[in-house]
Amino acid sequence: MPQDGPQPVERELPTDEARDLLGLVRELVRREIKPAAAGEEAAGTFPRETFRLLSRSGLLGLPYAEEHGGGGQPYEVYLQVLEELAAARLTVGLGTSVHSLSCHGLAHFGSKEQRTERLPDMLGGGLLGAYCLSEPASGSDAASLRTRAVREDGDGGGWVLNGTKAWITHGGVADFYTVLARTGEDGPRGITAFLVPADAEGLSAAPPERKMGLNGSPTAQVHFDQVRVPDTCRLGEEGQGFTVALSSLDAGRLGIAACAVGLAQAALEEALAYTAQREQFGRPLADFQGLRFALADMGTQIEAGRALYLTAARRRDAGEPFSRQAAMAKLFCTDAAMRVTTDAVQLLGGYGYTTDFPVERYMREAKVLQIVEGTNQIQRMVIARHLAGPESKS
Structure with missing residues (x-):
């Protein structure tokens, strides 16, 4: 483990423009989102001004066409931005994903006149x-x-x-x-x-x-x-509404998967920092093999989840079917987030159970990701139908 603590996640980004975009997001997160996250969540404060800032910065419409006020970014880039936002504050990451989901029907099923008239305000006009x-x-x-x-x-x-x-x-x-x-x-x-x-x-x-x-x-x-x-x-x-709904949910499930990976990454970084600093029996906790193995498992689950959602995103960007992969990503990443955040609480011991550290909040937040936009039981049904065909009728 590096002596100066956890390092920023290395991103697989396709263009220099995407790398610059990620730099913008990380700076915005550092200055505007992360410092207030714990206090505002404790107070139940809805970050409306943050969403207005994201809109002005072009971050609420990233996967949509530039001609309608969007960012024109591939889904693999949008999802990695979403992961960064969720790692800073899940309310913001999830809210951005939900906003994108709410624009999907108009962007993909609306008429040309509807898109021209309404999408610019929805994507970059401060609306939510x-x-x-x-x-x-x-x-x-x-x-x-x-x-x-x-x-x-x-x-x-x-x-x-x-x-x-x-x-x-x-x-x-x-x-x-x-x-x-x-x-x-x-x-x-x-x-x-x-x-x-x-x-x-x-x-x-x-x-x-x-x-x-x-x-x-x-x-x-x-x-x-x-x-x-x-x-x-x-x-x-x-x-045609059910078709609109299913199409929207396939894309939205990838957003939830990316948010789950971001939340798990934040929990891992807290656990890494704590175990590097906390000493027991004259040694840092991170020196004990049992805890090192737990950290290794957490990191592996996060990397696997990230690879899974990016694979699905690239299929979407290439115009290939991705419904099965989206359900798999949502299932795996949200289950992984629940395990990783729970393990982070355990690694911090009694401190992990207090509000002095954010891991207890991460664990509570991870639970809902296994429920929203299709429970993980529903994801298993979707995946099984893709693999084995529809259930036989009795």
Whole structure:
């Protein structure tokens, strides 16, 4: 282990522009995000000004086209930036991933006119998005959602939305919501996607959920009570919403994987620093073989997770199918983050269980990554279907 402590992660970046971008991110993290992270999480402070800064810096739209205000960066670059943000403060990394997820439907399924009119503000205009798929009675079974959108004035008219979405990151603080609603028959074919502004009449948010971690990131139910939107807010064709949702989630799962690796990397660095400085029996803890083996296992899991999400990202960038690899990355990286953060607490002993060190917060935060954007049980189902085919019908 180097005498001067943990070193910055060596990145595999394809261009000089990407390397410069990463330097910008690391400086921004050092100055603006990491110093306030512990205090703001303890106080439950939502970092809205940080997201405005990320927007002004061009970091909220990195994987989207430059012509619409995005950064034009490949996904493998965007995800490594996301990892850096999550390592500094998961609320910021996860929030950036959720914002990107909320822009996906418009960027990939919206009309040319919709993209030209709306995307620049969403990607670089200081706005923040949320993604509304889950409901109180339909989490993993997303195709059974009950929020409904009904045409107001025949085929050419607008829509009226009614229902409740649950577990919405940025619920109550977002500027726009990508909403999946039922417009037809039961099942996935009857779902349509809409882009709904936060100031739409009839849209409201419940008080944020009281969570075990990520206290700075509000998660809340969002209610739609006779919310009227024009047909220009529909994303894609009527009945295409489930396709929009699945496409968005494949990309979003890679964002969660990158955040998980960033969180695990932060925990490892804390453990390395502590075990190098703390002495027992006249020797640094890092000299004891049992602890060295634990650190080696932690580092190996992090490197493996990083390689897995980058492989999936490169497939996406090359236009190749990546759904299986995205599910594998989300599964492996979030499970690894849970193990690594738990081990970090153990390595710090009693200090790891106190709020004087950030590893207890990292462990609490890691748990939710195994749940959001498809639980890890759902990821296993997705992976198994790719490997063995769909389940037989009895």
